[in-house]
Amino acid sequence: MKITTLGASALMFVAAMANAPAFTLDFASLALGTNVPNLPSSLVLNVPGYGNIAFSSGNSSHLEIVSMSGSSGPTKSINMNGGETLVVNFQGATPINVNFGYEEVDSGEVMTSLAPFSPTQYVVSMNGNNAGVSAVNFQVVPEPSAILLGGIGSLLLFRRRRA
Secondary structure, three states: OOOOHHHHHHHHHHHHHHOOOEEEEEOOOOOOOOEEOEOOOOEEEEEOOOEEEEEEEOOOOOEEEEEEEEOOEEEEEEEEOOOOEEEEEEOOOOEEEEEEEEEOOOOOOEEEEEEEEEOOEEEEEEEOOOEEEEEEEEEEOOOHHHHHHHHHHHHHHHHHHHO
16 A cells, blocks of 8 residues: 555654643642732743743732642642633743643632633633632644654655655
8 A cells, every 4th residue: 555745744744743742730849828920920830841831910919829629639729719810821832732720619610711812821710719720731732843854754765665
């Protein structure tokens, strides 16, 4: 069965997307009471293998790291009350499949995340009394240059087989 060059390139692209690195950032290493500053300042955390993620309070509220009751015991989270927003800026490569972990969200309360400004900036808002953001999960698309190099390598391999 012959595989066309275009088909091989498409398969490599799909494989690269499926193998996009996944990252999870939690707040376990931060001290309780650590403040999340108001914009334009931010709390910057480094994710090894990715880069920095900056967290800021979006509406001049007081956000801080507290201990909340998680599904597997006490969990450090960024505490939010009704009407407060958290701005999350990804300072490395553009993330995909961004999800936030929440704690103590009661029935009737709603935590929402939006990407209103750019693909690297998310806003989490709270509609309720008291809940928290406990983790950020995301993937990163491999750089186009890495996909291009893989494609060139496969083209050379196909060309060599035909010769």
